[in-house]
Amino acid sequence: MRFEREDHKYFTLQEHLEDGPEGVGARITRITSRLRLDVTLQIPFTYQLPAETTQLETLQVRNHTVIHQSFDDQEKAEQWAINFINRLKPCRHLKGREQ
Numbered sequence: 001m002r003f004e005r006e007d008h009k010y011f012t013l014q015e016h017l018e019d020g021p022e023g024v025g026a027r028i029t030r031i032t033s034r035l036r037l038d039v040t041l042q043i044p045f046t047y048q049l050p051a052e053t054t055q056l057e058t059l060q061v062r063n064h065t066v067i068h069q070s071f072d073d074q075e076k077a078e079q080w081a082i083n084f085i086n087r088l089k090p091c092r093h094l095k096g097r098e099q
């Protein structure tokens with residue numbers, strides 16, 4: 001799992017997650033160099049969220065949980081997102097999932 005930089009004419013930084021779990025999306029965006037990096041995770045309801053998620057503000061959008069965090073450092077932003085995603089577990093109650 002890694003982040004790939006995108007060319008973008010409006011933002012100073014735009015990255016997206018590559019090789020993540022099925023259906024999970026992540027973006028890192030910096031609008032200008034004066035603002036912090038915004039990390040956005042989009043996690044389908046087919047995954048159990050880590051326990052610390054209750055301490056974060058989340059938004060439910062259709063069948064996804066959306067989480068935003070901000071960071072000053074690009075490496076810390078990437079590591080936070082990857083570490084969070086690595087702790088996701090498939091929900092066992094869904095049909096077709098291995099127990």
